[in-house]
Amino acid sequence: MKINVDGEERKFRSVWFEKDEVVLIEQRNLPEKIEFYRAKNSDDIAYAIKHMVVRGAPAIGVTAAYGLALAKIKGENMEEAVEKIRKTRPTAYDLFKAIDFMKSSGFDIHAAERYSQEVSGRCKKIGEYGNVLIADGSKILTHCNAGALAVVDWGTALAPMRYAKESGKNIFVFVDETRPRLQGAKLTAWELEQEGIDHAIIADNAAGYFMKKGDVNLAIVGADRICANGDFANKIGTYEKAVLAKENGIPFYVAAPGTTFDFNLKTGDEIPIEERDQEEVLVVNGKKIGPENSKARNPAFDVTPNRYVSGYITEYGIFRPDQLGDLKRKVQSDLFMRTTTPTA
Template sequence: MAELLFIPRSVEWNETSITILNQQKLPFQTEYLELKELEDVWDAIATLKVRGAPAIGMTAAYGLALAAQQYNGSIAEFQKQLQKARTYLASARPTAVNLVWALDRLVKSVAKATSVNEAKTTLIHEAIRIQVEDEDTCRAIGEYALSLFQEGDRVLTICNAGSIATARYGTALAPFYLAKEKGVHLHVYASETRPVLQGARLTTWELMQAGIDVTLITDNMAAQTMKTKHINAVIVGADRIAANGDTANKIGTFGLALLARSFGIPFYVAAPLSTIDLSTKTGDDIPIEERNPEEVTHLAGTRIAPEGVNVYNPAFDVTPNELITAIITEKGIIRGNYKTALPALFKEEESIETT
């Protein structure tokens, strides 16, 4: 019998506002915020109150739809205001491609609107559709990913690619939820993910809520853990996948891929098609966000480094495609020549849309 799990949600639409789970307060406080203005949405994305590429995209889509409800005048003026809001929201986080993907999808949905009221209604419906589709997508990713694991496997992950980073289930964490539902035991090892500690604060919290077996390690324990705990696989999410399969994900992912190659452990990337950016040819073309130095020099508000020390704080790194065993999408498991396989996924999508 399938087990009913508590799976927290990160984003909800309320007609006149957006409710988000404030991920900055986890795991000590479960706080929900009401976003009512465009600036509130931008701030929530930029300050990591909402995070995870799919969740960022959903929040931005709802934010654009929410802001558009205040726009009036001619349809031409409406489109200008919409583009301005789209550009503003897109500036909140530069690396996660889902942000721009969702915003552009909404703008495209009203390109042929003949009235402002029609456009406003369409934007809301399209944003809701993105969230519904993402839940189905995550479930499909989870089913494909679970097929790669066996009873008792020990799997390492980094950052948080779970239910609170998506509509439901997550991407890299989806197989663990589905395994729990089906009575398959998997043991998850979660890297803490310095400097913002998404693994320690978020991944462990949400997996424990669902009763999933999880062990926390610090980032510099990864090699020792792979060796002594007999890790069977590494699975991570993605913020952007280039056309050749190079993948940007949370800082520390590249290091795990190198370790996995050294130990002969498969390294999997789990991500929806919306994270694949065919316009970005290689990982060298992916913009890497650098964040506030205080994320490194301070811990829980307390300074842990000398005043005036130089800080390098990239939020992401890029894992080269040759280190990736497979990319798991809602359309299946991709291996081998990513330059050929990834574009083929979109040709299939185009074929479905035209039939």
């Protein structure tokens, strides 16, 4: 991804391995500061995933892969390291894909590097395929952050937008702020700014207003887990955007690599949904909002039924919900995908 550092444009990945450390862009400090988190052991990796130093299903998977290779290099008990990392985030399927890939590869650092390269390359293909959906002059809605920060490079939902920009198309992106952690306002807007893509941050509850006015041509979001029937989990608030898109006749696409598809789950009812600390809702800029004794609920994700999805943009092409059997066969015939057999 492009990052402007002190007036100089440089290219970074969101996570990489360097001198027996896993280095991550510290996403909790963006966009105010560009800083890096250096993980020296599996405890640091588990903290980074659990506490949102890194987030986004593919990036979580890559971080886990590097973290397990690091644990082996440091001579840690691998069963304990695996279990520690496995327990960090229950919804993101890529986490379990990466863990099982590393187990089958002997926790080798070269395997972790391959996993990272595979994810990045597959997301680049998502950009190539998704670009055909974007016409010159398109106004696109996205929710949360599904850019390079969430993947390692390129992104999922943002990859087609990057390709559209590079191919000379004039596009505009509506960026949902994405409460309570504001990943849209803080991260997606920052990535789009770095890429020179025209955009505006909107309140989460303003999306319907712009859809009804005819200002949105299509919606593209990422995903944390996609079931065999196409139901998918993504950042809380995605479901209502999909319903509004359907109501207003707006195509709604999900962009995700094969590592995010969990064909072991039949429907979205089986997806485990993480509920995070209520303080994320109740505290804003260090100050508590609402009455002193009020409590909050804070599900991190919701599940969108397949009937609201126009198609899934993958590294294998674009598939409608009724074509996911074809996608499953492509995934199962993919040698890289066959090396993972997640059990969670």
